[in-house]
Amino acid sequence: MFESLTEKLTSALRNLRGVGKLTEENMATALQEVRTALLAADVHFKVAREFVERVQTQCAGQEVIKSVTPGQQVVKIIHDELVRLLGEGTNTLSPARPLRILMAGLHGSGKTTSTAKLGKLLKKRGYRPLLVACDIHRPAAIDQLEILAKQEELDFHSDRASRDVAAIGTAALAVAQAGGNDCIIFDTAGRLQIDQDLIEEVKRLRAKVQPDEVLLVVDGALGQEAVNVAKAFHDALQLTGLILTKLDGDARGGAALSIKAITGVPIKFVGTGEKTADFDTFYPDRLASRILGMGDVVSLVEKAQENIDQKDAERLAEKMRKADFNLEDFLAQMQQVKKLGSMQSILGMMPGMSGVQLPDGADRQMARTEAIIKSMTLQERRKPDILNGNRRQRIANGAGVKIVEVNQLLKQFQQMQKMMKMMKGGGAKKMMRQMEAMKGRGGFPGM
């Protein structure tokens, strides 16, 4: 998501190569480029200026270490500074129970969607969330939240007759107490930070429900305006955190840097896709790494831990080791991967892959594969060898695909089996060597 910034920083620092010492002079042009890159990435003017000044002070006088290029060295300094700017730690939610969360933001920033996503995440963490519809202004906003709540099997409260948001909030607290909900999330209407009436409305709601967390939902593509928005909402509502949305796009996300630098309010969550599972805790160090194109393996691993059934995974791994892996296991494995989110969002977390766009319908391809396997009988799944021409045609018909696709899948599966057998039969070393050679070519950092 921050690829463009990375590219610009890299090209800005390229001309530092072969310099013995970083001085203010030889850094000047590069830092000017860095500033331009930050501005082009929508980082606020003042934040960009201060950032560049700090990096300049830290760089000046440093010996260029022989083993790395000056560019890499500066990238390291910029990375550390980014981590600092984005703020360490402090991304956790209040431990209060019941936990009351108020969502606020501009129109179309993604409050209602984020409310449902946060509800889902907290449910997974053992809470019993109640989603409360306090957006009485946008047509059908209440319906939208109700549908999403139903979809995620979350409790929901609304009062379509009421025009008093504070009263709806108070009533919801009673509903939560009666229903045993230990987490209440209030979705509010989108409002401009300069719309006094609506700001007063949400202030009254805040006063009534006394939230433990007030989260500002911000579109990751927001421009210089981000600073005004965040400041005004912070003044009115004393924010405790930010949710950065739509980060699955290619927005450079300078807004995140600006808001953090100017208000000091920590970024707590990021929305990374259209599925309700595409929602993550925010980690500044990971984001900084991502800004510099270093990938985000840690997020991927944690996502896997949360979504994948440990026992299932172990069983599958064991089967793989024994090379006793059939199409049914393959299907189970695929379904587990699907739980992690869309393929594109998974890819985005891999080192060096963040800029790679999946070809059209990679997720659809997976759905087709699933359909093919599901069109097989249990016996066929367990013993793919019995699949003759007739059976293959029947499967193709059942899945609504061409027979070529069935053949392709089976061929891929055979190759996979072969690989597993190699690993089992002491060929593991040989395979490692093969992978080693691949690594040299592909250049995956940190692997």
Place this chain on the structure above:
Amino acid sequence: MFGLLKKFKAGFAKTVAAIGEKTGALFGRKPIDASSLETLEEALYTADFGVETTREILEEIKAAYKKDKDLRGQAAAAIGAAVLQRVLAGAEGRLDSPVVGVVDPGTPASPRPATANASNPTVIAMIGVNGSGKTTTSAKLAWRLQQEGRGVTLAACDTFRAAAVEQLKVWGQRLDLEIVASHTGADSAAVAFDAWQAAKARGRDYLIVDTAGRLHTKSNLMEELAKIRRVLQKHDPTAPQHRWLVVDGSLGSNSIEQAKVFHQSFGLTGLVVTKLDGTSRGGAIVGIYRQLKLPIYFIGLGEKAEDLQPFSVDDYAKAVFGVEE
């Protein structure tokens, strides 16, 4: 025209104040100097004009300052407004005037988006990322055209987002608009197909198609848009005649990326810029116009139906720089 500028200024009231605050000395009657130039640079960057336009405006003001060390703030503001007017020349889109100079990579450029048959409705497709304001804009535009005495049908083709169809229906009741809708999860292309038939049968002038929000990086959703177009073209090979990108005016440089990608895959013919009633200067539209030369048809200056207004380059440039009439 004066009424419009007033409306614009009212919408931009906060904006003008904001730029004025930063550049108080500069845009007043005092002569400018080196330090006020730096203040100006900051004001321009924070208006989201982007690196290129900001530098261009600065260069011109600096050049004028070199010639005349007594350059007054008002004169500098006029230079800034003039640069904006020059950069945005031709950026005003008008529904009743022919679409010219729009390079459409999807279909061969036509001088005028004439329908195959004069009695066919003219189709306007609203496209954009999530939360840019497509549904609201669709309703407001339908209302506006109806006020002008045109017959309008709305197609609720956002069948993806929960309750988007209901949202449009509520607008329909409020503003007395005609809507063809199915349910969430329905095939959006089928809704478009039916809506076109209904509009044609009822002899409507316009069909406005509200589509699902999608990030421009999602190719499968982009494919859905292409399908809507294919299906509409079964009725009328020239439909949709207008393909407008709805852009959130408070976004930064990413809106240029969005516009580029949508333009590549869908051949945009124009823009609608929403949410300009905040403190954002919507400067990113300058960048979009620079890159793609897509005319801006309407701007959103508020939540009421009548707050959707035709775009005027003069009013925009003057409002941003606080140039007095």
